[in-house]
Amino acid sequence: MEKIKGKNTVNCEICLHNSKTRPMFKHEGKNICIECLNALKFPRNFEEMKNEVMDYLDELRIRNNKYNCILGFSGGKDSVVALYLLVKELRIRPLCVTVDNGYLAEEALTNCKNVAKYFGVDWLVINKDFTKFFKETISKGESPCRVCSDMNMHELWQFARQTNIDTIVTGHELPFGTTAIRGMKKGINMLRLLVAYKLTEEDRYNILKEIPWEKPDLGGYTTNCLVLAPALVEFKKKHGFSFEYDRVSAMIRYGLMTREEAEEALKCPEVSDEIYEELKKRGLDFKNLKE
Ligand SMILES: [Zn+2]
Known part of the structure; x- marks a missing residue:
């Protein structure tokens, strides 16, 4: 070498x-x-990670509590697929929790409502306002995604503490290094369910066909977030590439995306005027940054 x-x-x-x-x-x-x-x-041993997840879920399932876990439920395609797997394949009883940071698309909340009803599971929303944070990061051409995701997880963690539920399942698809389960503070664990399944984009959309879930058009590939597409536009203007480069490259590396799908995902999205209008209504005015 x-x-x-x-x-x-x-x-x-x-x-x-x-x-x-x-x-x-x-x-x-x-x-x-x-x-x-x-x-x-x-190499990541996906078989081993799957066994680890299944053993963990076996222990959750036999507990005699109302909810086995919290599911971080954004209404996006991955968390909906995670709910399908929990209920249909794994017989786990989740409490679906949506952290609405003020910038979830209306369609995503409608999807949450319809999907939760379809599976007969309980769903609740925690309302937060990330306007200030988005304004600062996006106007500087920075990616808000990682910190936004951490802030979401923090809300779920706090909720888990309050409700005494010790497991938060998410729809993330990449492992934490070599494991799908990571301990958070105070004995709460985060479990990335999709790691155990190695689902391709196509597999996920096939599952979604069975569910009353509709794909919203938000610019680019996001299925729930209003700020991702404008953030990608601003970042591309400043840096000349997509901030999703690393994540998407990892998806190819682990066989979860084809090169073609990845190249498509990395294209700078077209953001419609409707989206900029909607953002403005909610407190983010990027019109002046648009040019
Ligand atoms: Zn490479």
Whole structure:
């Protein structure tokens, strides 16, 4: 294995990275990036992660409480698929909890309502206002996603503490390194259910066909968030690439997305005037940033 040097841009033959975004290596005749090389050298054992998740859920299921877990339920496609798996395949009783940060699309809340009703599960909404945070990050061309996700998890964690439910299931699809379960503070665990299933985009949309869930058009690939598309636009203007690059590259690396799907996901979205109007109504005015 040798490091590739030189002026010409070399593309990773597995994911979307190239010699500008990551160090590149020659490995068994192929050009691959450092992250793909590490994934090959230290492969994630999805079978083992699945067993770990199933053992954990076996213990939850036999407990005699009303709710086995909280499900972080955003109305987006992944959390809806997670609910389907919990109820239909795993016989787990979740309490669905939506953290509405003020920028969930109306359609996403309608999806939450319809889907929760369809599965006969309880659903509640925690209302928060992330306006200030979004205004600051997006206007500077930063990605709000990671911190927003952490703030959401914090709300769910607090709720878990208050209700004495010790497990928060989410629809995240990538493992924490080599595990799907991570301990949070005060004995509460976060479980990324989809890691155990290795579902492709196509698998997920096939599950969704059975459910009263409708895909909203919010610009780009998001199925619940109003700020993602404008945030991608501002970030692209400043940095020239998508802030989803790393996550999407990891999806290819683990076989969860095809290259074509990934390239599609990384295209800078068209944001309609309706979305900018809706954001303005809710307190975020990006019209002046649009040009
Ligand atoms: Zn790569």
